[in-house]
């Protein structure tokens with residue numbers, strides 16, 4: 508909630524509660540979830556180009572991501588290069604989600620990221636664990652461009668998530 512308030516401040520919204528007010532994280536009408544991810548050791552005969560977690564951006568408002576020291580997470584830069592998001596002890600990663608990008612008409616960008624397989628043989632044998640807290644707006648919030656533009660069609664947070672899940676799974 509503090510992060511959402513700070514983002515609203517950073518974007519110079521008059522109402523700094525504008526985003527946080529739409530996130531009743533513990534209500535039944537909110538799809539915020541925590542996911543624990545476990546990546547087993549990579550098999551020896553892994554094919555070139557195989558990946559631990561394919562390129563995507565997260566769907567909601569923000570993701571707070573805790574990763575262990577295995578490494579492999581990469582984020583895409585504005586010019587399309589993949590940059591290692593090296594684990595830093597005690598640090599968390601904050602990803603902007605697609606709904607927040609739509610809401611802010613691209614002022615905040617949902618950065619694409621992926622998890623690649625380590626190159627060193629020894630590291631391939633290690634597992635990787637991460638913990639992701641996917642923060643979502645309340646299900647019934649209609650996400651429409653806050654600047655009044657029509658760049659993105661209004662969509663409810665729930666419908667957006669449901670359409671993403673049906674495409675993914």
Ligand SMILES: O=C(O)CCC(=O)C(=O)O
Nearest residue numbers: 544560574580622637639
């Ligand atoms: O495991 C990770 O570090 C990233 C996972 C991820 O990006 C996701 O589940 O959306």
Ligand SMILES: [Fe+2]
Nearest residue numbers: 563564565620
């Ligand atoms: Fe992700």
